[in-house]
Amino acid sequence: MSVAMSLHQRRKRKNGVMMALCVIAAGIGLAWLALILGALVYKGLSGVSLSVFTEMTPPPGDAGGLLNAIYGSIVMTIIGIIVGTPIGVLAGTYMAEYGRFSRLTTVVRFINDILLSAPSIIVGLFVYELLVRPMGHFSAIAGAVALSILVIPVVVRTTEDMLNLVPNALREAGTAIGAPRWVVIRSVAYRAALSGIVTGILLAIARISGETAPLLFTALNNQFWSSNLNAPMASLPVTIFQFALSPYEEWQQLAWTGALIITLTVLGLSIFARSLTGRREDR
Amino acid sequence: MTAVSEAVTPSAMRTREATVRRFALTDTIFRTATRLSAILVLVLLGGVAISLITGSWQALSKFGFSFLTTESWNPVTENFGALAPIYGTVVTSAIAILIAVPIGIGIAIFLTELCPRPLRRPIGIAVELLAGIPSIIYGIWGLFVFAPFLQTTVQPFIINVFHNVPGLSSLFAGPPYGIGLLTSSLILAIMVLPFITSITKDVFDTVPAVLKESAYGIGCTTWEVTRRVTIPYTRVGIMGGVMLGLGRALGETMAVTFVIGNAHRISASLFAPGTTISATIANEFTEADGELYTSSLVSLGLILFIITFIILAIARYMLLRIDSRTGA
Numbered sequence: 258m259s260v261a262m263s264l265h266q267r268r269k270r271k272n273g274v275m276m277a278l279c280v281i282a283a284g285i286g287l288a289w290l291a292l293i294l295g296a297l298v299y300k301g302l303s304g305v306s307l308s309v310f311t312e313m314t315p316p317p318g319d320a321g322g323l324l325n326a327i328y329g330s331i332v333m334t335i336i337g338i339i340v341g342t343p344i345g346v347l348a349g350t351y352m353a354e355y356g357r358f359s360r361l362t363t364v365v366r367f368i369n370d371i372l373l374s375a376p377s378i379i380v381g382l383f384v385y386e387l388l389v390r391p392m393g394h395f396s397a398i399a400g401a402v403a404l405s406i407l408v409i410p411v412v413v414r415t416t417e418d419m420l421n422l423v424p425n426a427l428r429e430a431g432t433a434i435g436a437p438r439w440v441v442i443r444s445v446a447y448r449a450a451l452s453g454i455v456t457g458i459l460l461a462i463a464r465i466s467g468e469t470a471p472l473l474f475t476a477l478n479n480q481f482w483s484s485n486l487n488a489p490m491a492s493l494p495v496t497i498f499q500f501a502l503s504p505y506e507e508w509q510q511l512a513w514t515g516a517l518i519i520t521l522t523v524l525g526l527s528i529f530a531r532s533l534t535g536r537r538e539d540r
Numbered sequence: 541m542t543a544v545s546e547a548v549t550p551s552a553m554r555t556r557e558a559t560v561r562r563f564a565l566t567d568t569i570f571r572t573a574t575r576l577s578a579i580l581v582l583v584l585l586g587g588v589a590i591s592l593i594t595g596s597w598q599a600l601s602k603f604g605f606s607f608l609t610t611e612s613w614n615p616v617t618e619n620f621g622a623l624a625p626i627y628g629t630v631v632t633s634a635i636a637i638l639i640a641v642p643i644g645i646g647i648a649i650f651l652t653e654l655c656p657r658p659l660r661r662p663i664g665i666a667v668e669l670l671a672g673i674p675s676i677i678y679g680i681w682g683l684f685v686f687a688p689f690l691q692t693t694v695q696p697f698i699i700n701v702f703h704n705v706p707g708l709s710s711l712f713a714g715p716p717y718g719i720g721l722l723t724s725s726l727i728l729a730i731m732v733l734p735f736i737t738s739i740t741k742d743v744f745d746t747v748p749a750v751l752k753e754s755a756y757g758i759g760c761t762t763w764e765v766t767r768r769v770t771i772p773y774t775r776v777g778i779m780g781g782v783m784l785g786l787g788r789a790l791g792e793t794m795a796v797t798f799v800i801g802n803a804h805r806i807s808a809s810l811f812a813p814g815t816t817i818s819a820t821i822a823n824e825f826t827e828a829d830g831e832l833y834t835s836s837l838v839s840l841g842l843i844l845f846i847i848t849f850i851i852l853a854i855a856r857y858m859l860l861r862i863d864s865r866t867g868a
């Protein structure tokens with residue numbers, strides 16, 4: 258009897274220990290998030306002022322802002338999204354609508370999932386070989402193309418997943434009244450999957466607006482205001498990289514402020530994107 | 541009535557035929573456009589492979605196989621070898637995975653078995669937000685907050701504890717720089733944690749409730765159910781998640797670039813600065829003068845591409861297997 262009791266107690270104790278470790282693990286995960294966000298707010302907030310959004314990046318040792326970097330980031334993100342989204346949506350459409358059971362779809366899905374997690378610095382090298390080397394100079398166009406290559410796999414994945422969720426009865430109803438296939442896709446399937454596809458695009462924006470590695474040797478950086486797409490352009494992440502590793506205090510402060518701006522933008526976008534699909538699940 | 545009589549007149553027939561032909565044409569155009577876009581995804585990957593191979597041709601034809609086994613990296617004498625970056629990449633990723641896997645699985649168990657239902661979604665989202673934070677943020681945080689903390693408190697303590705233990709003393713040899721291999725590993729562990737957690741949680745959810753309930757029914761504790769039922773049932777999926785995390789860790793660039801120290805040498809101590817493939821490319825590519833230097837850096841990229849491609853392909857294959865079993 259006592260042997261049975263001790264075994265029971267040992268099992269209970271082991272269970273207690275393991276479950277406590279799991280709670281601790283969850284605590285560690287949440288603590289890291291709090292630590293990182295806390296440090297960002299603490300170090301970044303003190304540098305937030307109007308001049309950050311109205312002045313150019315300063316020379317070493319001077320005060321200034323991040324206007325040209327913010328502008329460059331926005332321009333390249335927008336071009337990246339405009340180029341990448343249609344390709345991604347169309348490819349996802351093929352996989353979910355025209356070729357749902359074809360061999361091509363299986364292969365594309367596999368390759369797309371690999372592109373989704375592939376190191377972004379490889380994309381930078383690819384665009385360098387593809388555009389920068391033949392053109393002979395760094396340019397904002399090259400940076401935007403690198404970003405669009407990162408957009409495509411995200412949008413392909415969500416578009417395919419969301420179109421697969423659209424009930425076939427809806428498509429059949431469209432076909433039954435004589436609508437051709439592409440009208441059914443455009444007016445029925447896209448409309449039903451709209452919020453999901455938009456979520457994918459928002460997640461893609463969130464992903465590329467913080468990307469640094471693919472811009473390092475495509476768009477390079479620019480100390481000054483430049484709206485020339487054929488010339489090097491500043492971007493927020495690359496500026497943070499350069500300023501944070503510099504020995505100048507003003508630059509490091511600007512790097513922290515820029516880091517806070519990027520993080521708030523990215524987290525805001527991904528929470529907003531999640532809330533779009535979250536509402537869908539509740540319905 | 542007028543509509544019906546109009547429909548049978550020859551001219552109306554012709555308009556209808558024209559409409560059908562127009563529909564068929566636009567449908568073909570749209571179909572071709574979607575198909576070409578899907579093929580473009582394949583072309584992209586092929587293009588990446590081809591451009592890396594052509595870009596690295598010069599260095600690989602000069603150094604040959606010894607590129608992989610040479611430690612020296614000297615831009616002045618133009619003698620380049622990839623051993624130190626490969627070593628740094630493999631070591632940091634391996635340590636990161638060793639740390640992140642138990643914590644990630646622990647969080648997944650917490651979320652599926654212990655967490656009160658209303659808190660499940662917020663905590664799950666919070667952990668996934670860790671994945672959304674751009675890697676440069678981890679870098680700046682690691683350099684200015686985490687590394688000084690390690691340098692002043694954790695590393696001197698560990699060096700003191702192990703300085704008389706054979707083996708471990710050289711693994712944890714000083715001086716405490718703060719930055720280095722171990723710091724990079726810890727940052728990488730935080731970064732891959734959300735990937736491992738969310739995939740493990742997803743595959744845990746595929747375990748049929750009846751299996752777990754029968755184990756509970758014969759008196760198993762929560763830990764025993766997890767250890768003997770849930771984890772064996774989902775082993776392939778967990779492995780897939782771990783491989784996916786490994787793929788991420790191998791290719792992670794900016795965070796590591798900040799805290800690795802960028803030193804082209806192989807040291808026994810985990811506290812010593814080192815370098816990884818991606819950090820080397822990020823640090824040196826724009827400053828590389830000379831075709832051979834650039835080509836050597838592209839060769840590093842090619843090596844990284846091949847390694848991550850294999851790891852990610854294995855990960856996807858494993859996750860596909862668990863998908864087909866659950867019929868999802």
